[in-house]
Amino acid sequence: MASPDAPLPLTRDTLRVLARAQGLALSEADLDAVLPLVQATRALLDELASAPLADVEPTSLYHMG
Amino acid sequence: MADLVWASMGEMARLVASKAVSPVELVRAHLDRIAALDGKLRAFITVMADSALEAARAAEAAVIRREPIGSLHGVPVGLKDLYCTKGVRTTGGSRILADWVPGEDATVVTRLAAAGGITLGKLNMHEFAYGPEGLNVHYGTSWNPWDPAAHRFCGGSSSGSGAAVAAGLCPGALGSDTGGSIRIPSSLCGLTGIKPTYGRVSRAGVLPLAWSLDHVGPMCRSAADCALMLRAMAGHDPRDPSTSTLPVPDYAAALTGQVRGLRVGLLRRSFLESAGGPQRQAVELAVRTLEGEGASVREVKLEQMKYAAGAAAAVISVEAYAYHEPWLKTRGAEYGGDVRERLLPGAFVSGADYLRGQRVRGLIREEMDRVLADVDVLIAPTLPIAAPPVGAREVDIDGRAHPMRASLIRYTRPFNVSGHPAASVPCGFTADGLPIGMQVIGRSFDEATVLRVADAYQRVTDWHTRRPPSLGR
Numbered sequence: 001m002a003s004p005d006a007p008l009p010l011t012r013d014t015l016r017v018l019a020r021a022q023g024l025a026l027s028e029a030d031l032d033a034v035l036p037l038v039q040a041t042r043a044l045l046d047e048l049a050s051a052p053l054a055d056v057e058p059t060s061l062y063h064m065g
Numbered sequence: 066m067a068d069l070v071w072a073s074m075g076e077m078a079r080l081v082a083s084k085a086v087s088p089v090e091l092v093r094a095h096l097d098r099i100a101a102l103d104g105k106l107r108a109f110i111t112v113m114a115d116s117a118l119e120a121a122r123a124a125e126a127a128v129i130r131r132e133p134i135g136s137l138h139g140v141p142v143g144l145k146d147l148y149c150t151k152g153v154r155t156t157g158g159s160r161i162l163a164d165w166v167p168g169e170d171a172t173v174v175t176r177l178a179a180a181g182g183i184t185l186g187k188l189n190m191h192e193f194a195y196g197p198e199g200l201n202v203h204y205g206t207s208w209n210p211w212d213p214a215a216h217r218f219c220g221g222s223s224s225g226s227g228a229a230v231a232a233g234l235c236p237g238a239l240g241s242d243t244g245g246s247i248r249i250p251s252s253l254c255g256l257t258g259i260k261p262t263y264g265r266v267s268r269a270g271v272l273p274l275a276w277s278l279d280h281v282g283p284m285c286r287s288a289a290d291c292a293l294m295l296r297a298m299a300g301h302d303p304r305d306p307s308t309s310t311l312p313v314p315d316y317a318a319a320l321t322g323q324v325r326g327l328r329v330g331l332l333r334r335s336f337l338e339s340a341g342g343p344q345r346q347a348v349e350l351a352v353r354t355l356e357g358e359g360a361s362v363r364e365v366k367l368e369q370m371k372y373a374a375g376a377a378a379a380v381i382s383v384e385a386y387a388y389h390e391p392w393l394k395t396r397g398a399e400y401g402g403d404v405r406e407r408l409l410p411g412a413f414v415s416g417a418d419y420l421r422g423q424r425v426r427g428l429i430r431e432e433m434d435r436v437l438a439d440v441d442v443l444i445a446p447t448l449p450i451a452a453p454p455v456g457a458r459e460v461d462i463d464g465r466a467h468p469m470r471a472s473l474i475r476y477t478r479p480f481n482v483s484g485h486p487a488a489s490v491p492c493g494f495t496a497d498g499l500p501i502g503m504q505v506i507g508r509s510f511d512e513a514t515v516l517r518v519a520d521a522y523q524r525v526t527d528w529h530t531r532r533p534p535s536l537g538r
Contacts, residue, residue, distance in 0.1 A: 015413070018412075018413055019412065019413075022412055023394055024393070024394060024409070024412055025394075026409070030409070033402075033406050034406055034409045034410060037406060037407065037409070037410045038409075038410045038413050041378050041382055041410045041413070041414065042413075044374055044375040044378040044379075045375055045378060045379055045414065045418045045421070045422075046375075047371075047372065047374070047375040048372055048375040048376065048379065048418075048421050048422065048425050051369075051372050051421075051424075051425050051428060052428070053421070053424045053425065053428065056424045056425075056427045056428050056431075057424065057427060058420045058423035058424045058426075058427065059277070059423050059424075059426045059427045059430065
């Protein structure tokens, strides 16, 4: 049995709820099209978890000189 | 007259300044070519024939009156249709902005005009710059001039800029580059294009895709012409607080033709080794050519590049969604399906993920700076492939299928993430006659060395002088 703290799997239903919470009304066709792209994005973001980021600040204000 | 459109921008400027050619003649030659070819190429969204001829007549009068003139006086240019133009619609390649007419010019548009450049029109692009293929469902997808028989991608998002310059519809154009959108079409269309350092050129008045990844730069037929355009565009702009106050060098003066003693770092791992056979061979040969001119070459590695795709995904998805959110909620059906689907995932990326991406950028940038302390430039292929046919979703690289979009941005995106300057330079052709490009990447704000290497290479090779066969001279 999955832990109650485990993240919910990303499905059409969870995506629909997340979208509605942000005021996005996605059709069933939208959800079908977007779900794999969200999953792919999540997979890319998960790769960043192992990056050695101690003492590295964000470059959100990206002045180079 | 046909030869005139294939002259370099520098030569055009010299011909105008010496009164050998009138700017009116020059502009008419390009407008005639646009009229003859653009029905098929679909490089332009808006042709500004009347205002271009009016500007050309004024430029001609200035020469006759011996007034001081700029470095691009009387030379035609094209603008990707995300540069705001006062009184002229700026669509972003979209239906949403199909009738939007800005009240002022983008800073770089003003600067090109101040240098004497004459705008021929607004160029086609992937809708809102969000795609590396150059697809456009609203205005038609630009046709790559290098294959008149089959409709191939120009590459995006600056697809119209690629088609127009390659086909002789204009000698130089503005592109913009968030993940490769100057370098990808430059490679696929046989052009030289440079993404300058982040902060070198103003983004004020340029429709954003992702503010912290967007770069503005020129696409031309030679490094020398890129130097001419970049000098006219670059420099601090109070309208864009991310622009640097560093002085802008005379890039043309930096083109010495010399690379003797230059230290070149070849990016084999994660770059050259995964490219297609023709691309590997062409870049290897180009590196040997630089070596023959006196450069020293050694292989270098960028260990943190494995995080570039994730960092780019975190940043571009959130920034692009943030810009488009109001329209996605109210006018979502007006987007092309591919662009809408690419924008929506940004709604599901957290603030923590976004900032992790921005922190990883710092890591990648720091490593790039460290590697570039020991070499003067890096060399890599621009793309692992040549221009694919429109409609393809996968590409074949040495017998294995790879997803199209990821393949197109794999080698270019890391330098948007790091912000370093990177040019694409023609370095060969496939057996089918399709162009191959090589990237030259430099230190922050050292576009001069990037352009010097590109120009030195072009002085001893002729890839950049070849023209699409069916279009003739």
